[in-house]
Amino acid sequence: MTYKVSEEGNISxxxxxxxxxxxxxxxxxxxxxxxxxxxxxxxxxxxxxxYMDSSGISVLIESHxxxxxxxxxxxxxxxxxxxxxxxxxxKLEQILNLD
Amino acid sequence: MNETNKSENKIxxxxxxxxxxxxxxxxRSFSREVFEKIKIDQDLKDELVLAIAEAAQNIVxxxxxxxxxxxxxxxxxISLGKNDELEIGFFDKGKPVxxxxxxxxxxxxxxxxxxxxxxxxxxxxxxxxxxxxxxxxNHLILTKQL
Numbered sequence: 001m002t003y004k005v006s007e008e009g010n011i012s013x014x015x016x017x018x019x020x021x022x023x024x025x026x027x028x029x030x031x032x033x034x035x036x037x038x039x040x041x042x043x044x045x046x047x048x049x050x051y052m053d054s055s056g057i058s059v060l061i062e063s064h065x066x067x068x069x070x071x072x073x074x075x076x077x078x079x080x081x082x083x084x085x086x087x088x089x090x091k092l093e094q095i096l097n098l099d
Numbered sequence: 100m101n102e103t104n105k106s107e108n109k110i111x112x113x114x115x116x117x118x119x120x121x122x123x124x125x126x127r128s129f130s131r132e133v134f135e136k137i138k139i140d141q142d143l144k145d146e147l148v149l150a151i152a153e154a155a156q157n158i159v160x161x162x163x164x165x166x167x168x169x170x171x172x173x174x175x176x177i178s179l180g181k182n183d184e185l186e187i188g189f190f191d192k193g194k195p196v197x198x199x200x201x202x203x204x205x206x207x208x209x210x211x212x213x214x215x216x217x218x219x220x221x222x223x224x225x226x227x228x229x230x231x232x233x234x235x236x237n238h239l240i241l242t243k244q245l
Contacts, residue, residue: 061210
């Protein structure tokens with residue numbers, strides 16, 4: 001997994017790239033969680049994520065819940081077809097903020 | 100070849116992987132390689148790869164929880180019979196798994212974790228845990244009629 005972060009005002013956009021599995025979730029969490037804790041609105045761009053497993057979905061849930069806790073939000077942007085399928089399999093399309 | 104068969108020949112391929120999270124990428128590559136030989140649509144291939152990777156992840160996370168692996172290996176065997184029944188076997192030498200206790204979390208109780216087993220059950224027709232034959236401790240069998 002590789003990533004890029006861009007900042008615009010209070011919005012941080014995290015562009016993730018590659019395959020997100022158990023082996024890289026800690027890296028993803030270390031990237032996303034501090035932004036949420038800093039009360040940024042975090043946009044996670046998933047256009048270039050070709051594969052995500054249950055570990056990756058757990059990071060999305062944890063991020064979403066942490067954002068609610070601190071009073072900000074996480075929005076998933078340009079979700080790739082394969083990631084959307086896994087989100088739907090987990091019945092999270094009504095829970096997470098999808099754009 | 101019968102038109103309903105998903106493969107020209109019976110398929111039976113196996114590979115060993117070191118039990119750690121870094122192997123999961125190799126597990127997916129192996130699975131994709133095998134499914135390239137089977138005539139099923141890409142969406143189903145992707146689902147099957149996910150089910151296999153989740154089962155391998157469960158071995159790393161649960162069967163080997165608190166165990167220093169010392170490069171222990173797990174084996175994955177993908178077989179497709181003439182009747183188009185896909186069987187995927189997982190063999191490991193971790194802690195014995197009691198299949199009756201393997202449950203996914205309540206899907207409506209949204210929290211991180213506990214989804215891997217749910218995905219496997221959504222994708223596959225059957226999930227069976229057996230005691231492994233020596234040298235293996237656990238033998239998990241996932242099946243699906245293609």
